[in-house]
Amino acid sequence: MNSSMIEVTEQEITENFDFCMSLVERGNTLKIVREGGNVLMVPIPEYKQALDDIESHPPIPSPSFGGLPVDPSEFVDPIATSDYVRDELSKMQTELES
Numbered sequence: 001m002n003s004s005m006i007e008v009t010e011q012e013i014t015e016n017f018d019f020c021m022s023l024v025e026r027g028n029t030l031k032i033v034r035e036g037g038n039v040l041m042v043p044i045p046e047y048k049q050a051l052d053d054i055e056s057h058p059p060i061p062s063p064s065f066g067g068l069p070v071d072p073s074e075f076v077d078p079i080a081t082s083d084y085v086r087d088e089l090s091k092m093q094t095e096l097e098s
Helices: 010-015 017-025 047-056 078-097
Strands: 006-009 030-033 039-041
Touching: 006 010, 010 017, 010 030, 017 030
Parallel strands: 006 030
Antiparallel strands: 030 039
């Protein structure tokens, strides 16, 4: 048994299921040791609490994951736009004068 989870055998959990469920309900993680492979029983947050956590701390958009800004003023680079417009107008003016 290690300090972060409680190890039980498949037989122990079968014989003491209600007790094991109460341990999980209190926030403990159980590692069920089985011949076919180990299984974890872990508590999950209540739906409403998890939703409140998400709403109060929304994920920060990542530019590398397609998180483009929603506000167009944040998306457009005003200096680059100004330079582009100035260059294009200069080209047009040159064409008109020739």
